[in-house]
Amino acid sequence: MQNKPSLPVIKRLPRYYRYLGEMEQSGVVKVSSSELARMMGTTASQVRQDFNCFGGFGQQGIGYNVKLLREELGKLLFGRRPVPTVLIGAGNLGHAMANYLRKDAQGFALQAAFDVKPEMVGLTLCDVPILDMKELGSYCAEHRPKVAVICVPREAAAQVARQLIDLGVRAFWNFSHYDFSIEFPDVVVENVHLGDSLATLSYEVNNNL
Amino acid sequence: MQNKPSLPVIKRLPRYYRYLGEMEQSGVVKVSSSELARMMGTTASQVRQDFNCFGGFGQQGIGYNVKLLREELGKLLFGRRPVPTVLIGAGNLGHAMANYLRKDAQGFALQAAFDVKPEMVGLTLCDVPILDMKELGSYCAEHRPKVAVICVPREAAAQVARQLIDLGVRAFWNFSHYDFSIEFPDVVVENVHLGDSLATLSYEVNNNL
Numbered sequence: 021m022q023n024k025p026s027l028p029v030i031k032r033l034p035r036y037y038r039y040l041g042e043m044e045q046s047g048v049v050k051v052s053s054s055e056l057a058r059m060m061g062t063t064a065s066q067v068r069q070d071f072n073c074f075g076g077f078g079q080q081g082i083g084y085n086v087k088l089l090r091e092e093l094g095k096l097l098f099g100r101r102p103v104p105t106v107l108i109g110a111g112n113l114g115h116a117m118a119n120y121l122r123k124d125a126q127g128f129a130l131q132a133a134f135d136v137k138p139e140m141v142g143l144t145l146c147d148v149p150i151l152d153m154k155e156l157g158s159y160c161a162e163h164r165p166k167v168a169v170i171c172v173p174r175e176a177a178a179q180v181a182r183q184l185i186d187l188g189v190r191a192f193w194n195f196s197h198y199d200f201s202i203e204f205p206d207v208v209v210e211n212v213h214l215g216d217s218l219a220t221l222s223y224e225v226n227n228n229l
Numbered sequence: 230m231q232n233k234p235s236l237p238v239i240k241r242l243p244r245y246y247r248y249l250g251e252m253e254q255s256g257v258v259k260v261s262s263s264e265l266a267r268m269m270g271t272t273a274s275q276v277r278q279d280f281n282c283f284g285g286f287g288q289q290g291i292g293y294n295v296k297l298l299r300e301e302l303g304k305l306l307f308g309r310r311p312v313p314t315v316l317i318g319a320g321n322l323g324h325a326m327a328n329y330l331r332k333d334a335q336g337f338a339l340q341a342a343f344d345v346k347p348e349m350v351g352l353t354l355c356d357v358p359i360l361d362m363k364e365l366g367s368y369c370a371e372h373r374p375k376v377a378v379i380c381v382p383r384e385a386a387a388q389v390a391r392q393l394i395d396l397g398v399r400a401f402w403n404f405s406h407y408d409f410s411i412e413f414p415d416v417v418v419e420n421v422h423l424g425d426s427l428a429t430l431s432y433e434v435n436n437n438l
Binding site (some may be wrong): 030031033034035037038096097098099103112113115116117119120124125127128166167190191193197208210212214215216219220221223224225227 | 240242243244247308312321328335336375400402419426427428429432434437438
């Protein structure tokens, strides 16, 4: 019997995947649930429960094969083929994230960037064209991107979000402070709130150091 | 009696601050704990408890003055003067984060960037000099930065972290996958794990859309 994985379980998968990659690079062949638990800061029983959500991946008492376990997690995380992705907002942050997507990440195929600035339209960013935001509708109708990376200022984000959702995009890597979940509880969103992260750091530095 | 604020409370402060800024911009003067609670997705009692950790900020039944409350939270979050900060790793991600620190963030004064690439040393990045990593020791001895932004590849991060901690840096905005908390439980770290965030998004797109 498999349980449907909860969000905390899903959020642990990338870390398992990362640690297994490091083990594989160091030539480690087998790993026990207790060793994984130690790296993850959790218990062996939690590790086994996590994996049981996806069918188990191993046999009790023998430990997991590092390479196979990582492959299985990789299939779960990254699917069979890269997901067509667009970038909205080709400024500095957008540029950095486009680079990150293409060089450091798996699972996403960046296919176009969009911006409102006339001087950027027609240029390329990480080998993809920068298109005018006015072309977003026709582009989406033709290419059906599944994911949008939102790197526009806060003021623009709400409207861009509504437009993209109307156009069928259902998953977002969101760097803006627009909160998708209030208006659109059913879309998939990963928020990266750089400002909140920095403000928390600032609090700690000013009050606890 | 004030309780020492827990990490979850601290992590809510930037969101309160953000929402209050939006209210102030819209001309809102007073706000009740229930209204704040609704924006935060929590309860009025939780909001009052959060603020009681810092002395309260308001009088029961009257509501909070938006501008004053925001100013108080701002003092807590950002202190009196910007904290001297260095950037380690002046590549694309480092460039974007330097920009972000200077244009979009409060509380940090970026003073220098460091890189190992000879062709970058001597250039400037967002008006600060890019110095050779070999100069990090003498720079820190002279300028005593309090915060380092870590934008180096995973392979380099552990060594850079140890070096900075030896040099007296105690707070980190960490984009690498190096886990400070294992070796250095006492330093202040805000991790931004872009790769884990993308992998989680990829899982959701491949399995739940």
